[in-house]
Amino acid sequence: MTGKKYSSILFILGIIILAFNLRPAITSVGPILGIIREDLAISNWSVGLLTSLPLLAFAIMSPIAPRLANNTSNEKAILYGLVTLLIGIGIRSTSLIFFLFAGTVLIGIGIAIINVILPSLIKNNFPAKIGLMTGVYTTSMSIFAATASGLSVPLTKDLDLGWKWSLASWSILAITGIIIWVFVMNNGSKMKNQELYEPSTVKLLKSPVAWQVTIFMGLQSFLFYVTISWLAEILISNGFSTSHAGLYVAYLQFISLPATFFTPVLAGRLTNQQPIVLTFGLSGMIGYTILYFQPGLIGTIVSITLIGIMLGASISLALALLGLRTTNGRQAAELSGMAQSFGYLLASLGPILIGFIFDMAHDWDTSILSILFVTFIMTLVGLGASRNKLVLPTNDIH
Numbered sequence: 386m387t388g389k390k391y392s393s394i395l396f397i398l399g400i401i402i403l404a405f406n407l408r409p410a411i412t413s414v415g416p417i418l419g420i421i422r423e424d425l426a427i428s429n430w431s432v433g434l435l436t437s438l439p440l441l442a443f444a445i446m447s448p449i450a451p452r453l454a455n456n457t458s459n460e461k462a463i464l465y466g467l468v469t470l471l472i473g474i475g476i477r478s479t480s481l482i483f484f485l486f487a488g489t490v491l492i493g494i495g496i497a498i499i500n501v502i503l504p505s506l507i508k509n510n511f512p513a514k515i516g517l518m519t520g521v522y523t524t525s526m527s528i529f530a531a532t533a534s535g536l537s538v539p540l541t542k543d544l545d546l547g548w549k550w551s552l553a554s555w556s557i558l559a560i561t562g563i564i565i566w567v568f569v570m571n572n573g574s575k576m577k578n579q580e581l582y583e584p585s586t587v588k589l590l591k592s593p594v595a596w597q598v599t600i601f602m603g604l605q606s607f608l609f610y611v612t613i614s615w616l617a618e619i620l621i622s623n624g625f626s627t628s629h630a631g632l633y634v635a636y637l638q639f640i641s642l643p644a645t646f647f648t649p650v651l652a653g654r655l656t657n658q659q660p661i662v663l664t665f666g667l668s669g670m671i672g673y674t675i676l677y678f679q680p681g682l683i684g685t686i687v688s689i690t691l692i693g694i695m696l697g698a699s700i701s702l703a704l705a706l707l708g709l710r711t712t713n714g715r716q717a718a719e720l721s722g723m724a725q726s727f728g729y730l731l732a733s734l735g736p737i738l739i740g741f742i743f744d745m746a747h748d749w750d751t752s753i754l755s756i757l758f759v760t761f762i763m764t765l766v767g768l769g770a771s772r773n774k775l776v777l778p779t780n781d782i783h
Contacts, residue, residue: 392572396510397521399569402562403463403499404522408530409555410474410492411439412638415613416537416631417548419621424548425482432740435489436614440606440733442493443500447726450501451718459502459509460570466502467566470495471559478553497725504707504721509714516653516705523701524646527638529558534613535635538628588777589723595777597770598706598720603728604763605699608669611735611756612637612692619749623679637689641697648698649705658709658771661702666764669695673757677750699763702771710776720776 414421414435422432454462469491477488503522511518533555540551589595616637617630625633644665652658672691675684707724711717742752 395569395572399566400522401525402565404525405529406558406562407496407526409533409558412530412613413533413537413552413555416534416617416634417541420541420548434737436610436736437733438486438489439493440729442490443497443729444726446494446497447501448722450498451722454502459506463499463502464566466495466498467559467563471556474556474559478549501721501725505714505718508708508717515708516649519649519701519705520646523704524642527642527645531635531638534638538631589719592776594710594774595720597766598710599724599727601767601770602703602724603731604759605703606728606732607735607759609696610732611739614736615739622749633689637693640690641693644694644697645701649701652702652705656773659768662767662771665695665698669760673753673760677753706770
C-alpha cells in the first residue's frame with residue numbers, strides 16, 4: 386500500500402471515529418431522563434436542561450472554533466475537542482448537580498469544536514466528494530447516536546450500573562478517538578492543510594442564503610433534540626414501558642440511517658435539492674400527526690419510521706449544504722460556525738420549551754402540535770436553503 390493511499394484510509398478512519406463521538410454523550414441521556422429526574426429530585430424543565438446545555442455550548446463555541454483552527458490547525462483543534470469531551474464525560478458522571486451540569490457544558494464545547502471543523506476538513510480534502518463523505522460521517526454519527534439511546538436503559542437498569550456509570554461508559558469512545566486521531570495527525574503531511582482566508586463572517590451575515598442554511602440547521606436540530614429528549618416520555622404516557630420506549634428511541638435513529646447516508650450523496654449530484662426537502666418534510670409532518678393521535682403498536686412504528694426518515698435526511702442535508710453552498714474550506718468553516726452557533730442556540734430552546742409546555746398543559750398533545758408546526762416551518766426554510774445558490778458570489782470569497 387502506498388503512503389498516500391495509507392494516509393487517505395487512515396484519514397477516513399479518523400473521520401469515522403470522530404463521528405462516533407459526536408452524539409452518544411448526548412443521546413444516551415434521553416431514555417434515562419426520568420431516572421435522573423427521580424434520583425436528583427429535579428423538575429422536567431431542569432432535567433431538559435441536560436439536553437439543552439450542550440446545544441448552548443455549541444452556540445457559544447461554534448464561532449470560536451474556526452479561529453481556534455486558524456491559529457493552530459484543523460487537526461490540533463479537533464484533538465482539543467476530543468480531550469475536552471473526555472473531561473466533560475468524566476466530570477458529568479457524579480451525583481453532584483453542579484458537576485452534572487458543568488460536565489455537560491464541557492461535553493458541548495468539545496463536540497462543538499469537532500462539529501464545526503469537520504465540514505472544513507471534508508471540503509479541503511474531498512472537494513469532489515462532499516456528498517459521499519458527508520454521508521459517511523453523518524451515518525457513522527447516527528449509528529452510535531442510536532446505539533447510545535438503545536443501550537442507555539440496559540446499562541443503567543439491566544446491568545445495574547446506575548445512570549452515572551452508564552453515562553461514564555461513553556468515555557471509551559472518546560479515549561479511542563484521541564488515540565486514533567493522534568495517528569492521523571502524525572500522518573498529516575499527506576493531508577491538505579486548511580486554506581487560510583480572511584474571515585468572511587461579516588459578509589455571511591448579510592447573505593440571505595447563509596441565513597436560510599443557518600435557520601434550517603437550527604430547526605432540524607430543534608426537532609432532533611426535542612424528539613430524542615421527549616419521545617420516550619411521550620411513549621410512556623401512551624402506555625409503553627420504560628424499556629420499550631427506550632428501544633423505540635433507538636429504532637427511530639436506526640431507521641434514519643438509510644436516509645442519513647443517501648440524502649447527501651443524492652444532494653451532491655443535484656444542483657437543486659428542493660425535491661429532497663419536500664419529501665422528508667412531508668414525511669415528518671405525517672409522522673408527528675400520527676403520533677398526536679396516540680396510535681397503537683403498528684401506528685407508533687409507522688409514525689416513528691416517518692419521523693426517523695425526516696430526522697436522518699434533514700441533518701445530513703444541513704451538513705452537506707455547508708460545503709455545497711461555499712467555495713473553499715475556510716468559507717465552509719465560517720458558514721459552519723455561523724450555522725451551528727445560531728442554529729444550536731435555537732435548538733437549545735427545544736427540550737426546555739417542550740418540557741415547559743408539558744408542565745403547563747399536563748399532557749403531550751400541545752407539545753406535539755408545537756413540534757408539528759416547527760416541522761412545517763423547517764420545510765419552508767429548507768426549500769430556500771436548497772436552491773442552487775452560493776452564500777457569497779465567487780468574486781467575494783476571500
